[in-house]
Amino acid sequence: MTDNASAELLQRLECQWCQSMNEAGALTCRSCGAPLDVKNLVSESGWREAPRLKDMTEIQFGQSTCQVEGEIVPVAEINLGAGDSVFFEHHVLLWKDDATRMSVLPLTGGVKRALAGMPFVISVAHGPGRVAFSRDATGELVVLPLHPGMELDVREHAFLLSSHTIAYTFVRIKGLRNILFGGQGMFMDRFVTTSAPGLLLLHGYGNVFERVLKPGESILVEPGAFLYKDSGVTMDVETIKLTSGLFGGTGMNLARMTGPGRVGIQSMYVHHATE
Amino acid sequence: MNETPSSSAASAGAPPLRSYTCPWCGLASQGTDLSCRACGATVDVRAIVTRSGWAELPGRKDMAKLQFGHSSCQIEGTYVPVADMNLAREDSVYFAHHVLLWKDPQVAVTAMPLKGAWKRLMAGMPLIMTQAQGPGHIAFSRDAPGELIALPLQPGQTIDVREHLFMVATGAVTYDWSQSGIWFSTREGNETETHYPMGMFLDRFTSPQVPGLLLLHAAGNVFVRHLAEGQTILVKPTAFLFKDTTVRMQLHVERPAGTWRSWRSWGDRYLWLRLWGPGRVAIQSAFEPLEDNGRTIVSHSGATEHQW
Numbered sequence: 001m002t003d004n005a006s007a008e009l010l011q012r013l014e015c016q017w018c019q020s021m022n023e024a025g026a027l028t029c030r031s032c033g034a035p036l037d038v039k040n041l042v043s044e045s046g047w048r049e050a051p052r053l054k055d056m057t058e059i060q061f062g063q064s065t066c067q068v069e070g071e072i073v074p075v076a077e078i079n080l081g082a083g084d085s086v087f088f089e090h091h092v093l094l095w096k097d098d099a100t101r102m103s104v105l106p107l108t109g110g111v112k113r114a115l116a117g118m119p120f121v122i123s124v125a126h127g128p129g130r131v132a133f134s135r136d137a138t139g140e141l142v143v144l145p146l147h148p149g150m151e152l153d154v155r156e157h158a159f160l161l162s163s164h165t166i167a168y169t170f171v172r173i174k175g176l177r178n179i180l181f182g183g184q185g186m187f188m189d190r191f192v193t194t195s196a197p198g199l200l201l202l203h204g205y206g207n208v209f210e211r212v213l214k215p216g217e218s219i220l221v222e223p224g225a226f227l228y229k230d231s232g233v234t235m236d237v238e239t240i241k242l243t244s245g246l247f248g249g250t251g252m253n254l255a256r257m258t259g260p261g262r263v264g265i266q267s268m269y270v271h272h273a274t275e
Numbered sequence: 276m277n278e279t280p281s282s283s284a285a286s287a288g289a290p291p292l293r294s295y296t297c298p299w300c301g302l303a304s305q306g307t308d309l310s311c312r313a314c315g316a317t318v319d320v321r322a323i324v325t326r327s328g329w330a331e332l333p334g335r336k337d338m339a340k341l342q343f344g345h346s347s348c349q350i351e352g353t354y355v356p357v358a359d360m361n362l363a364r365e366d367s368v369y370f371a372h373h374v375l376l377w378k379d380p381q382v383a384v385t386a387m388p389l390k391g392a393w394k395r396l397m398a399g400m401p402l403i404m405t406q407a408q409g410p411g412h413i414a415f416s417r418d419a420p421g422e423l424i425a426l427p428l429q430p431g432q433t434i435d436v437r438e439h440l441f442m443v444a445t446g447a448v449t450y451d452w453s454q455s456g457i458w459f460s461t462r463e464g465n466e467t468e469t470h471y472p473m474g475m476f477l478d479r480f481t482s483p484q485v486p487g488l489l490l491l492h493a494a495g496n497v498f499v500r501h502l503a504e505g506q507t508i509l510v511k512p513t514a515f516l517f518k519d520t521t522v523r524m525q526l527h528v529e530r531p532a533g534t535w536r537s538w539r540s541w542g543d544r545y546l547w548l549r550l551w552g553p554g555r556v557a558i559q560s561a562f563e564p565l566e567d568n569g570r571t572i573v574s575h576s577g578a579t580e581h582q583w
Contacts, residue, residue, distance in 0.1 A: 044361060045361065138355070139354065207354050220380055222377060252405070
């Protein structure tokens with residue numbers, strides 16, 4: 001390899017988490033904040049730890065920046081540029097500048113959402129101005145820059161904020177209704193990008209791990225641990241019967257995730273009662 | 276350490292074998308790995324001991340790997356660590372079913388019946404343990420930020436663990452449980468209530484024949500100390516984690532002087548768990564509030580008392 005070619009390669013650093021290209025010498029990825037100078041932590045079984053974001057890491061999106069503050073219950077502080085906005089569920093708002101303008105994201109299916117216990121109102125914060133978000137338990141911020149043409153399904157209430165370039169909708173998971181809402185059905189947030197990229201921030205409880213499933217490859221996951229997946233990954237609930245011979249037995253529900261695509265899980269989860 | 280270097284190594288002038296003893300689990304090794312194969316503790320990091328004598332659970336590198344039988348376990352994450360087991364065909368583990376995080380589809384999960392099901396049901400303990408047989412991967416985690424404690428059990432070694440802390444054990448480890456024997460009753464009017472400040476039951480794990488591995492999950496940080504023969508220490512009952520079977524325990528009640536007190540009853544009081552050596556005791560730093568309604572204690576298990 002010539003010196004020039006080497007130099008060219010060195011000038012561009014690909015982030016292993018979000019595949020964005022970064023300038024030579026960058027310590028953290030501009031798009032997702034992942035440290036570029038730390039080795040990926042991948043378990044032998046193929047789960048990759050979400051990058052541990054350094055305190056005060058800055059992430060760029062559109063005309064805005066996001067600074068990640070703290071490590072135990074991290075805060076995402078957004079400095080919105082003029083013309084940029086982010087949307088979020090109201091319970092994650094930590095503080096905002098007095099001048100930061102707010103509005104409500106128009107949604108369809110409000111009654112269905114209300115019946116499913118999902119937030120009826122998604123709020124929007126408009127730049128210029130600052131606004132900050134955090135959740136209610138120890139965990140990790142998962143920064144997912146969405147490239148154009150991506151569809152991501154996220155566990156409800158797990159999304160912290162999303163940039164305005166991402167379209168938000170929700171889908172019903174039929175297979176999980178028995179576990180999660182006792183027959184009332186369950187909705188999952190779906191984030192879709194069209195032509196423009198966007199930034200999506202989630203908060204996972206405990207530690208967050210991601211695995212890429214090959215086409216047809218399956219993994220069984222505790223349903224409470226599911227955090228996000230590419231929309232191409234299917235999710236079906238299976239019940240494993242457990243009998244002790246004394247009480248007729250009980251069942252354990254597990255979600256079968258089948259590739260192709262990414263699956264994200266959180267290590268601290270709400271355990272759903274068995275049947 | 277009593278083991279002597281092998282004669283061939285000594286004669287060849289090579290460094291003596293088994294030169295490193297893990298400060299947490301006592302495994303002797305050459306110390307060339309990054310972490311202890313039995314418990315995952317980082318090798319050659321100075322043990323952190325407080326001036327009062329409590330040793331912190333040794334740090335563990337993310338992705339540290341433990342060996343047991345023909346299988347291995349990788350500890351992943353730091354806030355709510357995951358125990359990711361790669362089970363060999365001949366190995367099995369058992370666990371309370373609510374700690375299962377994920378598994379390979381081919382790993383068979385079945386129920387393991389336990390004795391005393393009715394009493395366990397009454398006490399709110401899991402009725403059945405679940406067991407998984409290799410080959411394949413299966414992973415476990417619990418529901419609070421804290422530490423994953425690896426307790427390698429040598430043949431014949433037994434350990435007493437507070438209920439609900441157990442996460443997973445290897446198939447060779449036997450599980451038994453008994454009444455904790457620590458309780459007090461309060462009364463208001465005609466209503467009498469019995470409280471079990473460290474739980475109604477105590478789990479007991481033994482590895483009778485071969486080395487076994489026991490994994491516990493504690494909330495917050497974990498500290499351990501060795502009590503000498505006759506040495507005693509008072510700990511918050513809900514902070515208690517585990518102890519050697521040689522350590523005895525009893526209630527201890529303290530009350531400030533000058534408060535009203537009738538015969539055999541306490542108004543304001545502090546409830547402690549008194550532990551007597553010899554042996555190892557461990558506590559967790561994040562503990563549940565003591566179930567204590569502040570009512571008059573009318574009876575209790577054996578206790579010492581002190582008035583300030």
